[in-house]
Amino acid sequence: MITLPVLERTSWNVSFGGPDTGSESLSGPWYHTHKTQLLGVLLAAASNFLISVSLNVQKCTHLRLACQTEPKPYYMSKRWWCATTLLGLGEVGNFTAYGFAPIALIAPLGCVSVIGSAFISVLFLKKTMRTADILGGTLSVTGTYLLVAFAPNVPQEITARQVQNYFVSWPFLVYSILEIIIFCILLYFYKRKAVKHIMVLLMMVALLASLTVIAVKAVASMITLSVKGEMQLTYPVFYIMIVLMATSCAFQVKFLNQAMHLYEATAVMPINFVFFTTSAIISGVIFYREFQSAALLSLFMFLFGCLLSFLGVFVIARNKREEHLQVPFIDCGHIPGQNLTGKIQPDSHSSYYGTLNNEDDLVKSQG
Numbered sequence: 001m002i003t004l005p006v007l008e009r010t011s012w013n014v015s016f017g018g019p020d021t022g023s024e025s026l027s028g029p030w031y032h033t034h035k036t037q038l039l040g041v042l043l044a045a046a047s048n049f050l051i052s053v054s055l056n057v058q059k060c061t062h063l064r065l066a067c068q069t070e071p072k073p074y075y076m077s078k079r080w081w082c083a084t085t086l087l088g089l090g091e092v093g094n095f096t097a098y099g100f101a102p103i104a105l106i107a108p109l110g111c112v113s114v115i116g117s118a119f120i121s122v123l124f125l126k127k128t129m130r131t132a133d134i135l136g137g138t139l140s141v142t143g144t145y146l147l148v149a150f151a152p153n154v155p156q157e158i159t160a161r162q163v164q165n166y167f168v169s170w171p172f173l174v175y176s177i178l179e180i181i182i183f184c185i186l187l188y189f190y191k192r193k194a195v196k197h198i199m200v201l202l203m204m205v206a207l208l209a210s211l212t213v214i215a216v217k218a219v220a221s222m223i224t225l226s227v228k229g230e231m232q233l234t235y236p237v238f239y240i241m242i243v244l245m246a247t248s249c250a251f252q253v254k255f256l257n258q259a260m261h262l263y264e265a266t267a268v269m270p271i272n273f274v275f276f277t278t279s280a281i282i283s284g285v286i287f288y289r290e291f292q293s294a295a296l297l298s299l300f301m302f303l304f305g306c307l308l309s310f311l312g313v314f315v316i317a318r319n320k321r322e323e324h325l326q327v328p329f330i331d332c333g334h335i336p337g338q339n340l341t342g343k344i345q346p347d348s349h350s351s352y353y354g355t356l357n358n359e360d361d362l363v364k365s366q367g
Contacts, residue, residue, distance in 0.1 A: 037100065047097065050089055061083065105147060111144060196262055
């Protein structure tokens with residue numbers, strides 16, 4: 001008969017419902033060990049769901065305003081402000097969740113926003129529920145369960161002194177040097193060679209995001225400890241992390257907006273989710289030393305859960321088409337001497353604005 005060690009047997013019973021779990025698992029040792037982490041998971045899931053609701057309400061508001069005879073500015077709509085408030089609450093909740101759970105667990109829970117958007121859009125935007133949405137949602141939910149069940153169990157109350165020690169540790173210094181080199185190479189191609197491929201843009205976003213999540217977790221943990229009575233806000237590293245968080249987040253938004261401007265959201269969303277989650281997990285492993293004492297089985301199942309979440313997001317985003325709010329105002333089919341059958345909607349920033357293009361020029365401008 002094979003006897004498992006005490007720690008492995010306990011982990012097996014907790015994860016797979018073994019005989020030692022009992023009917024009072026929420027009041028047992030597992031709950032007292034993981035209650036802080038569980039709070040972070042619930043907070044992150046609820047926050048991402050709020051974000052998905054807010055984005056769909058905003059989209060619904062813009063669609064309704066575009067259909068009006070005399071559309072008013074979107075910021076005059078109460079519905080838009082309600083959606084913006086929900087978005088703010090969701091982002092604050094996500095920020096707070098990093099103070100209660102590992103980065104490796106909070107970052108992949110962004111798939112909740114994708115799943116929520118797929119199903120909520122049926123209600124707000126009257127879209128049709130697709131088989132791909134159901135399949136992708138099932139894969140993502142399964143992956144999320146594995147993430148929660150096999151996430152690293154490490155202390156989440158990170159003090160300012162611990163952050164200082166992590167900041168000057170040799171693994172993070174090596175990681176930072178490699179990240180700076182890769183980012184500079186990508187930035188050179190982006191600026192000097194005008195390479196604006198989606199992979200280049202989103203890789204720069206991911207590299208910046210890894211610094212953002214490190215800083216966010218440090219700031220959230222120090223604020224949480226300060227609220228509990230252990231003052232951490234007097235340490236200089238707290239303000240260094242705030243500057244790092246604000247700076248990296250600002251440039252991250254800049255490159256992400258560039259990608260959204262050049263490519264469809266259905267292409268940007270899944271790739272950005274995979275890159276962001278991967279970079280966040282790597283940064284958590286290197287900086288906060290997550291998974292340092294994790295068993296091989298737990299690590300494998302966690303990575304398998306990430307893979308299922310990635311696959312689910314790609315399935316949901318596959319073959320989705322964007323709705324264009326622009327209304328064409330010239331029908332070239334009625335203009336003598338023009339063979340165009342489509343519509344002209346000139347870009348106010350292009351050199352063709354105010355003129356009619358021939359067929360070849362229109363194809364080039366659309367390309």
